Amino acid sequence: MKYTQKAPAKINLAIDVLRKRPDGFHDVIMIMQSIALYDTITLKPVHGGKITVTSNSRCIPEDSTNIAYRTAEFLRYKYNVKDGAEIYIEKNIPVSAGLAGGSTDAAAVLNLLDKAWSLKLTKTEILEAAKRLGSDVPFCVSGGTALAEGLGEKLTPLKAMPESYILLAKPDIDISTKEVYEGIDMEEILERPDIDAMVKAINEGSLQKIGENLSNVLEYVTVKKCPLISDIKAKLLEYGALGSVMSGSGPTVFGLFDDQSLAYNAYDHIKQMVNEIFVVKPLPDWENS
């Protein structure tokens, strides 16, 4: 039997970095938002067999360094499973983009293997495993709109984001998350997000105020390596975005629009600046919620 699940990308509406911890990681406060841009994971349990990963993408590994493989290996060891799994990743989310492409694959594999290997894990057990696999994996298990604290694993669900169109543009440059966190100098951070104002804006359902409060302290680090980020942000505002900011460690930039035709008009003007560009809706899809 085959099991299939869509794995949505995320954007960060806000990121603040509070401190560097003794283990080298950083305590953060973030507002996370799932978006309708998906990988699709197909998984087949193999009785007594190995774990294998294949993909349509040449940008991700197919060996034991793939986070989908590491996820399966982690569960197999922890729950003493004797079976294997064939995992296929249809990759549509840009890689190393600040959109949690790997983390969302890991979250989907946790869910699919729970079924395929009949593990019957509780939500707490799944979230515990998620935390071990990466800082963004716990959010990807739950999705939606959430406040994330600690390394990203302390999650508080928020009201769904209002009807909107998100234009994503990814400059053609690879950014390592680790490098970006290592590049932060706490003294250099001039502007921090107002997290309370963002939470209030989400609770009020005010897209205007969400747009005004988009902010990411990691942006200034990545902009040094990729100045195109600033140019795209400016273009997004010029073509009617309510706000624009870099997602995660970058380099993807997004603009928030209340009007579909404005978003597609901006798309037409920005598409020559990048190779990867999308207009997507936030999830849960406001049309279905």
Ligand SMILES: C[C@@](CO)(OP(=O)(O)O)[C@H](O)COP(=O)(O)OP(=O)(O)OC[C@H]1O[C@@H](n2ccc(N)nc2=O)[C@H](O)[C@@H]1O
């Ligand atoms: C920046 C964010 C914002 O959502 O997203 P992405 O840009 O990766 O999408 C996340 O904090 C990224 O989460 P994730 O990509 O899961 O990171 P991990 O695999 O846990 O860690 C990668 C590396 O980033 C650094 N790291 C990560 C998270 C954190 N809170 N502090 C850190 O210092 C560490 O150096 C770590 O070795």
Ligand SMILES: Nc1ncnc2c1ncn2[C@@H]1O[C@H](COP(=O)(O)OP(=O)(O)O)[C@@H](O)[C@H]1O
């Ligand atoms: N299933 C996967 N999907 C995406 N990237 C993966 C995957 N497995 C391993 N990787 C590697 O993880 C790194 C981060 O990729 P990704 O998760 O897309 O970025 P980000 O953390 O910026 O959202 C890349 O070097 C990529 O090759």
